[in-house]
Amino acid sequence: xxxxxxxxxxxxxxxxxxxxxxxxxxxxxxxxxxxxxxxxxxxxxxxxxxxxxxxxxxxxxxxxxxxxxxxxxxxxxxxxxxxxxxxxxxxxxxxxxxxxxxxxxxxxxxxxxxxxxxxxxxxxxxxxxxxxxxxxxxxxxxxxxxxxxxxxxxxxxxxxxxxxxxxxxxxxxxxxxxxxxxxxxxxxxxxxxxxxxxxxxxxxxxxxxxxxxxxxxxxxxxxxxxxxxxxxxxxxxxxxxxxxxxxxxxxxxxxxxxxxxxxxxxxxxxxxxxxxxxxxxxxxxxxxxxxxxxxxxxxxxxxxxxxxxxxxxxxxxxxxxxxxxxxxxxxxxxxxxxxxxxxxxxxxxxxxxxxxxxxxxxxxxxxxxxxxxxxxxxxxxxxxxxxxxxxxxxxxxxxxxxxxxxxxxxxxxxxxxxxxxxxxxxx
Numbered sequence: 001x002x003x004x005x006x007x008x009x010x011x012x013x014x015x016x017x018x019x020x021x022x023x024x025x026x027x028x029x030x031x032x033x034x035x036x037x038x039x040x041x042x043x044x045x046x047x048x049x050x051x052x053x054x055x056x057x058x059x060x061x062x063x064x065x066x067x068x069x070x071x072x073x074x075x076x077x078x079x080x081x082x083x084x085x086x087x088x089x090x091x092x093x094x095x096x097x098x099x100x101x102x103x104x105x106x107x108x109x110x111x112x113x114x115x116x117x118x119x120x121x122x123x124x125x126x127x128x129x130x131x132x133x134x135x136x137x138x139x140x141x142x143x144x145x146x147x148x149x150x151x152x153x154x155x156x157x158x159x160x161x162x163x164x165x166x167x168x169x170x171x172x173x174x175x176x177x178x179x180x181x182x183x184x185x186x187x188x189x190x191x192x193x194x195x196x197x198x199x200x201x202x203x204x205x206x207x208x209x210x211x212x213x214x215x216x217x218x219x220x221x222x223x224x225x226x227x228x229x230x231x232x233x234x235x236x237x238x239x240x241x242x243x244x245x246x247x248x249x250x251x252x253x254x255x256x257x258x259x260x261x262x263x264x265x266x267x268x269x270x271x272x273x274x275x276x277x278x279x280x281x282x283x284x285x286x287x288x289x290x291x292x293x294x295x296x297x298x299x300x301x302x303x304x305x306x307x308x309x310x311x312x313x314x315x316x317x318x319x320x321x322x323x324x325x326x327x328x329x330x331x332x333x334x335x336x337x338x339x340x341x342x343x344x345x346x347x348x349x350x351x352x353x354x355x356x357x358x359x360x361x362x363x364x365x366x367x368x369x370x371x372x373x374x375x376x377x378x379x380x381x382x383x384x385x386x387x388x389x390x391x392x393x394x395x396x397x398x399x400x401x402x403x404x405x406x407x408x409x410x411x412x413x414x415x416x417x418x419x420x421x422x423x424x425x426x427x
Contacts, residue, residue, distance in 0.1 A: 073112045073123050078160045079171040083298055084121075087114065087207075087235060093123070094205040100188065100195035105130045108188050110197050116207040116234035118295070120145070120152065120174040122186070127167040134165060142189035145174055147181030156280060173280070177201065207235040210299065215242075219310045219422045226265075226310050231426060237279055238296040240269060240308065243289045262290045263415055266311040269296040270423075271303040306426040312419040316366055319414050325355070325407040334409075339363050339416050344395065348403050352380070355409065358395040362417035365398075369412070372404030 073093050080088060087093070095112040102108070107127045114121040122143075128136050145152040157172040177184065182203070188195040211233040219226040230241040244262045265283055269276045280295040299306070323334050325346055333340050342358040353370060370377045377400045385395040 075125075075169055076111075076123055076171065079123075079158065079169060081297075084114070084236065092205065092207055092235070094202045096197070096199050098197045098199065100197055102190050102193055102195060104136060104191065104193075106133075106136055106190060108190075108195055108197075110186055110199070114207070114236060115176065115201065115205065116236050117176055117209040117212070118232055118234040118237050118239050119155075119176050121236065122172045122174065123169070124172070125167055125169050129166075132165045133161060133168050137168065139191070142187075143172060144187050145177065146185045146187055147177055148183065149178050149181050152177060152184075209234040213426075215426065217308075217424050217426075219420070219424055221418075221420050221422070224313060224418070224420070226267075226313075228308060228424065228426075233299045235298060238269060238276065238299050240267070240294045240296065241292065243291050244283075244313065262313055262315045264314040265292050265294075266313065266417075267292075267294060268309040268311060269294070270307040270309060271300055272305055274300070303427075307423050308426055309423045310420050312417050312421070314362060314415060314417040316413055316415045319411045322371065322408045322410050325409055327407065336411060336414060337416065339414070341365075346407070351401075351403060353377075353400045353403050353407070354397055355400075356385075356395065356397045358393050360416075361392050361394050362415075364415040365411055365413075366415050367411075367413040368398065369410040370398075370400040371406070371408035371410055372400070372402050373406045375402075375404070376410065377402055 072091055073088050073095070076088070077085060093112045093114045096110045097112070099107055099109040105128060107129070109125045109127075111123045111125055113123065122145075126133065126137065126141075130136075140157075143154050143157075152174045155173045155175065157170055159168045159170040161168045182201050184199060184201060186197040186199075188197075209232055211231065213231050215228040215231055217228040219228070224244065226242065226244055228240065228242045230239075232239045244265065262283060265281070276296040276299070278294060278296055282293045284291055317337060319336060321336065323336075325343065327346050327348075329343050329346050331345075332343050334343065335341075339359070341363070344356040344358055346356075347354050353372065355370075359365075368379055370379070380399045380401050383397045383399065385397070
């Protein structure tokens with residue numbers, strides 16, 4: 001560039017020294033005056049052409065940069081965690097930018113997606129040109145992707161409304177589409193009207209996975225067998241799948257009288273001693289038993305050790321036992337499945353019977369009746385009392401319609417937690 005500038009300066013000095021003869025100057029002036037007006041139009045056209053040429057050169061030099069920024073999703077910072085923000089800054093999403101307008105005036109714009117082996121994230125905007133968006137979204141939209149082979153339902157969704165209340169941006173999570181489902185149609189159902197947006201997945205934008213492994217590891221306790229079956233780590237999330245027993249084991253337990261139905265599972269994923277945040281947890285029953293699927297935050301780069309800790313499980317147990325109560329009972333304990341339940345008081349009011357009891361926060365009598373002089377009376381309602389935030393004890397009052405002299409509390413089902421705190425190494 002310096003050599004070019006020196007050459008230009010040298011040529012300028014030479015041009016400045018040139019002297020134009022008077023005769024030549026007059027001839028040129030006469031020729032210009034005699035030219036048609038077409039030349040006066042051609043000159044600005046040439047200038048415009050030159051400007052466009054220069055602009056195209058600039059675009060050529062900066063095409064990659066412009067393309068990079070075009071792939072970034074704009075306006076979703078509030079809906080992205082630090083990891084998604086980083087992926088967005090790197091241009092890892094696929095922009096779509098297609099809109100459907102409903103009859104009520106709502107516009108739905110699919111701004112873009114992020115895709116890896118674990119999930120598909122959809123980023124979309126809903127606008128209301130007529131006013132407050134919240135008035136039009138009193139009922140949640142039914143949204144799903146349809147491929148040639150499968151439908152992909154929304155697993156979770158969260159949004160952010162702008163200050164003017166005219167638009168809301170959403171981020172929704174779906175299962176990752178099948179390898180063969182390249183062409184997708186987003187179906188959005190709003191008040192009996194279905195909007196459709198078609199697009200083709202850009203497989204070059206899919207982020208794949210970093211780790212995918214069949215685990216085949218078991219964590220056994222006296223009454224629970226937790227089977228860790230699969231782990232897949234991708235740029236947006238880390239998925240751990242497994243089962244709590246299987247259908248045969250659950251059936252054998254029921255025959256033996258160990259009535260057990262898992263309700264929630266507490267597990268941790270630990271990388272180099274750091275506990276990874278849970279993004280989503282799912283526990284479901286199927287023909288194979290009780291299956292679980294946990295989504296954790298993405299694994300850190302270059303980790304050395306990965307562990308799964310089984311902290312405990314909350315499950316509903318079939319009890320079917322009667323406990324005799326006395327009307328003058330105060331602060332007396334009954335024991336159910338090694339869990340202490342304190343009967344704080346029993347009283348009658350307005351022709352009804354009330355039992356106030358206290359338990360640990362994880363103990364819930366999920367199905368309970370009262371026998372009043374041999375007659376079974378169902379629980380009418382439960383009234384919780386104001387709990388101390390620093391206490392693990394919850395107090396509530398059970399109301400039964402009617403009164404009697406002979407009282408028996410019939411506990412049919414009870415939910416409680418068992419702690420295990422067992423750790424297995426994954427890597």
